[in-house]
Amino acid sequence: MPTTAxxxxxxxxxxxxxxxxxxxxxxxxxxxxxxxxxxxxSRVANDRMMALVARxxxxxxxxxxxxxxxxxxxxADELAAHLDAFLSDVEHHSPPVALAARAxxxxxxxxxxxxxxxxxxxQMAGRFIVGETPASAAPALRRLWERGSAISVDLLGxxxxxxxEGRAYADRCDETLVTLAAAAQQWxxxxxxxxxxxxxLPRVNLSVKVTALTPLIRAEAPERGxxxxxxxxxxxxxxxxxxxxxxxxxxxxxxxxxxxxxxxxELLSEPEFKAGPSAGIVLQAYxxxxxxxxxxxxxxxxxxxxxxxxxxxxxxxxxxxxxxIEALQNGWVPPVYTEKVESDRCYERITRxxxxxxxxxxxxxxxxxxRSVAHAVVYxxxxxxxxxxxxxxxxxxxxxxxxxxxxAEGLRGRTYCPVGDMVAGMAYLVRRLLENTSxxxxxxxxxxxxxxxxxxxxx
Amino acid sequence: MTTxxxxxxxxxxxxxxxxxxxxxxLSAVDATLPLAVPxxxxxxxxxxxxxxxxxxxxxxxVVANATSATAGDVDDAVxxxxxxxxxxxxxxxxxxxxxxxxxxxxxxxxxxxxxxLAVRECAKPWAExxxxxxxxxxxxxxxxxxxxxxxxxxxxxxxxxERNTLHYRPRxxxxxxxxxxxxxxxxxxxxxxxxxxxxxxxxxPAEQSPACALAIVDALLVAGVPxxxxxxxxxxGDVGAALVAHPGVHTIAFTGSGEVGLEIMRRAADPxxxxxxxxxxxxxxxxxxxxxxxxxxxxxxxxxxxxASAFGFAGQKCSAASRAxxxxxxxxxxxxxxxxxxxxxxxxxADRFGVDVPPLIERSSVERVERIVGAARSDGATVHRVERxxxxxxxxxxxxxxxxxxxxxxxxxxxxxxPVLSVEAVRDVDEACExxxxxxxxxxxxxxxxxxxxxAEVARRTPVGNLYVNRGTTGAMVGRQPFGGNRLSGxxxxxxxxxxxxxxxxxxxxTENTVRHGLVV
Numbered sequence: 008m009p010t011t012a013x014x015x016x017x018x019x020x021x022x023x024x025x026x027x028x029x030x031x032x033x034x035x036x037x038x039x040x041x042x043x044x045x046x047x048x049s050r051v052a053n054d055r056m057m058a059l060v061a062r063x064x065x066x067x068x069x070x071x072x073x074x075x076x077x078x079x080x081x082x083a084d085e086l087a088a089h090l091d092a093f094l095s096d097v098e099h100h101s102p103p104v105a106l107a108a109r110a111x112x113x114x115x116x117x118x119x120x121x122x123x124x125x126x127x128x129x130q131m132a133g134r135f136i137v138g139e140t141p142a143s144a145a146p147a148l149r150r151l152w153e154r155g156s157a158i159s160v161d162l163l164g165x166x167x168x169x170x171x172e173g174r175a176y177a178d179r180c181d182e183t184l185v186t187l188a189a190a191a192q193q194w195x196x197x198x199x200x201x202x203x204x205x206x207x208l209p210r211v212n213l214s215v216k217v218t219a220l221t222p223l224i225r226a227e228a229p230e231r232g233x234x235x236x237x238x239x240x241x242x243x244x245x246x247x248x249x250x251x252x253x254x255x256x257x258x259x260x261x262x263x264x265x266x267x268x269x270x271x272x273e274l275l276s277e278p279e280f281k282a283g284p285s286a287g288i289v290l291q292a293y294x295x296x297x298x299x300x301x302x303x304x305x306x307x308x309x310x311x312x313x314x315x316x317x318x319x320x321x322x323x324x325x326x327x328x329x330x331x332i333e334a335l336q337n338g339w340v341p342p343v344y345t346e347k348v349e350s351d352r353c354y355e356r357i358t359r360x361x362x363x364x365x366x367x368x369x370x371x372x373x374x375x376x377x378r379s380v381a382h383a384v385v386y387x388x389x390x391x392x393x394x395x396x397x398x399x400x401x402x403x404x405x406x407x408x409x410x411x412x413x414x415a416e417g418l419r420g421r422t423y424c425p426v427g428d429m430v431a432g433m434a435y436l437v438r439r440l441l442e443n444t445s446x447x448x449x450x451x452x453x454x455x456x457x458x459x460x461x462x463x464x465x466x
Numbered sequence: 467m468t469t470x471x472x473x474x475x476x477x478x479x480x481x482x483x484x485x486x487x488x489x490x491x492l493s494a495v496d497a498t499l500p501l502a503v504p505x506x507x508x509x510x511x512x513x514x515x516x517x518x519x520x521x522x523x524x525x526x527x528v529v530a531n532a533t534s535a536t537a538g539d540v541d542d543a544v545x546x547x548x549x550x551x552x553x554x555x556x557x558x559x560x561x562x563x564x565x566x567x568x569x570x571x572x573x574x575x576x577x578x579x580x581x582x583l584a585v586r587e588c589a590k591p592w593a594e595x596x597x598x599x600x601x602x603x604x605x606x607x608x609x610x611x612x613x614x615x616x617x618x619x620x621x622x623x624x625x626x627x628e629r630n631t632l633h634y635r636p637r638x639x640x641x642x643x644x645x646x647x648x649x650x651x652x653x654x655x656x657x658x659x660x661x662x663x664x665x666x667x668x669x670x671p672a673e674q675s676p677a678c679a680l681a682i683v684d685a686l687l688v689a690g691v692p693x694x695x696x697x698x699x700x701x702x703g704d705v706g707a708a709l710v711a712h713p714g715v716h717t718i719a720f721t722g723s724g725e726v727g728l729e730i731m732r733r734a735a736d737p738x739x740x741x742x743x744x745x746x747x748x749x750x751x752x753x754x755x756x757x758x759x760x761x762x763x764x765x766x767x768x769x770x771x772x773x774a775s776a777f778g779f780a781g782q783k784c785s786a787a788s789r790a791x792x793x794x795x796x797x798x799x800x801x802x803x804x805x806x807x808x809x810x811x812x813x814x815x816a817d818r819f820g821v822d823v824p825p826l827i828e829r830s831s832v833e834r835v836e837r838i839v840g841a842a843r844s845d846g847a848t849v850h851r852v853e854r855x856x857x858x859x860x861x862x863x864x865x866x867x868x869x870x871x872x873x874x875x876x877x878x879x880x881x882x883x884x885p886v887l888s889v890e891a892v893r894d895v896d897e898a899c900e901x902x903x904x905x906x907x908x909x910x911x912x913x914x915x916x917x918x919x920x921x922a923e924v925a926r927r928t929p930v931g932n933l934y935v936n937r938g939t940t941g942a943m944v945g946r947q948p949f950g951g952n953r954l955s956g957x958x959x960x961x962x963x964x965x966x967x968x969x970x971x972x973x974x975x976x977t978e979n980t981v982r983h984g985l986v987v
Contacts, residue, residue: 075764075916076762076916076917079761079762079764079916081795085761088919089916089917092917092918092919093918095918165765166769168766168770168807169803169805169809172803172806222807222810223810225819227479227592227593227819227820228819265480265481265482337476338472338474338476339476339478
């Protein structure tokens, strides 16, 4: 049994959970108050629509199906026909639904409805996607930087099912590193975002997906995709090293988790990457074995003789439905926690461990849950970390307000920015919309008018 | 048997220890090869090997030396089953179910070994071999429960003065003629459906997979199924023919080719001298399955589903997709991505994790594939094949896409049972439905569409037994997707479904007058 720490913990060391709760509450309230007062009108309308959708499951389903199919529709008429079919499944028509249903059925109005539908989907996509190409996204990335947020770019794409597609994705990643490295040189200095106590933090930060690099990912044969992915990944690591960028390898579903983790740690151990680049991986707190996974990563980090500490982005995980459904259909124990609160608790446990081992790894707390964020900030402060030693990450389109509040509070933030066209972005967009309108979403709760304090108590 | 049915969990092969366990089981099986598969009648075993099953990936490796059943064996087996049917049929359904549950436990205990056996004897890739064993367990658990429910009988209308009861009686002797492509699951399913309902069974496995069948029979015997109630009769077509012709057989449960199925029906229709009953035939035959891709489909999902449906287990499933009917608006895009995806397929021995396409079951299958692909090519169709093929004398056929074949070409019309997919452009889903409607087969169909109205319309008009929407066409699960085709694909029986057992029983209604001297007594 661990001994009970005194309530009055010394300011230099980590405090027991209960003692930091009061500070978390205070910081959470302050961050909530720092929401920008002047807001983009279409964003407000968009938030209201999201709140409306979140309350009506059938409407929510119809909207997702519309967004999902929009890029595949040949023209406005076809989109309207889909909308009409989706809405016919909605039993209780609220006034806006009834109006849309009439418009998508009426012959004269159908074309116009389809066009409005396209425009709406495009507008929604524009909220989450910063640009179609790295070059066209560069101005928006610069604006984020100037507003006090670092960035990480994620290139959206179709699923990789062929070797050509894997190569094309690797080429795009490579070009992105070069393009953004040139663009970022013109950015103004932002000392908070560019250096922590371990050294330089690259301005250019690219997130890559291993399953997009190779069509050979087979859950039951990780070795098949490994060699192919390794070739592409080495090339990107070299480029990142040469242009001084950070390469972050995203985590996806359990089917590729072990492969990605083993592959990345192995590559980073290779002699040519000892001096760089700065690189990172992702830990998903909703996985029941995420703490064991962390054990392995920390063992590796302790033994690895690399010049730059590994960055670990801590997320809750975006494939909960997928993991749960797949497990139920195959008769497996779901690899994820079934209760949200269990994930939230695991998230805080891992947060504390990442901070406790500082400076072995660079922690990046990626969450829109104000409690999770405030907990990390308070815990890190009490553990004696400097402000710049804790990174806080948000998603473009979902966490923009939070990012502004973090910047106003003097904290170091980074915005994850998808880049790509609408067809390719749809899977991402639908997932983000689902996330934003799900009942247990922190953001949806807030937009829906839930009281703040209960959301800030310890999970 | 009071618990509700749940599908047997598949092995979580994405975890390395699970894979290692299977490879260890394979080594253990390999150390015992070749196995001996005897004729088993009433518990006595006759072992005089006359034919062999081999590893399709390395035909020099003999998996089993089997004894072919003689006409005398067939006759002995049917008579034993007749005797058994009286006692086993009189055993309460719940007791039979309890014995079968033990058999399921036995299969479960041996699941790694059985999967390894299916890998060796039929070249089933690991995931599919494991699924085959799980499906076998599912059939046992599902039919055992269904038989108990059936035994309770349905409620009839009751009026004052009469008592009406309906109950289902076993038909007697069931001849099971099983295929090699689901060497554990289908043989087990047909056998336990008959046993659960109280019949005696004579099992004639495919000549390509006798060892898998022996494992099933052993599991049933160990569990306590009476020895006379289950006979194992290995052999070729003559053994099946003798069973079909035998006057003591009541039901023939067959899964296999349409040609053989039709012959069985003809033979079964003709009563033998001394036969006092009509034979019933449960027939699951071939398919020529289409996957329809509408213009609004998500191509990211379509390509992997097509690849898995057409090339999984080298296309040797009756549910496999062999025609893709793709909306003309997106066919170029789909074809380009399909061809690229085809190039990523690894052809190789089934025992290697990561192999996508295993060898075919026998040399003649490879020759059939080459003949049909060759004809399509010389007819002017575009043919795209996997180029890197394994060395050696395994029965490998290159996964093949055929585009632009004529509608009367063999590749469009015939069941191939190999890794060949014909890709055809259609104006719209309506035209795709017309092409499907023109076929004699009606087993499975896939549809990729995101319009609920299109989905409803295809569901309304499709002739097939199993329509899969926005997914591949293979992998039916017991209790979830009762499986079986219409038209020349089968007589509409649904394996793994709630009415399957009806083919193994006869309904008897007893009506008793309960009025005596004008009073209800």
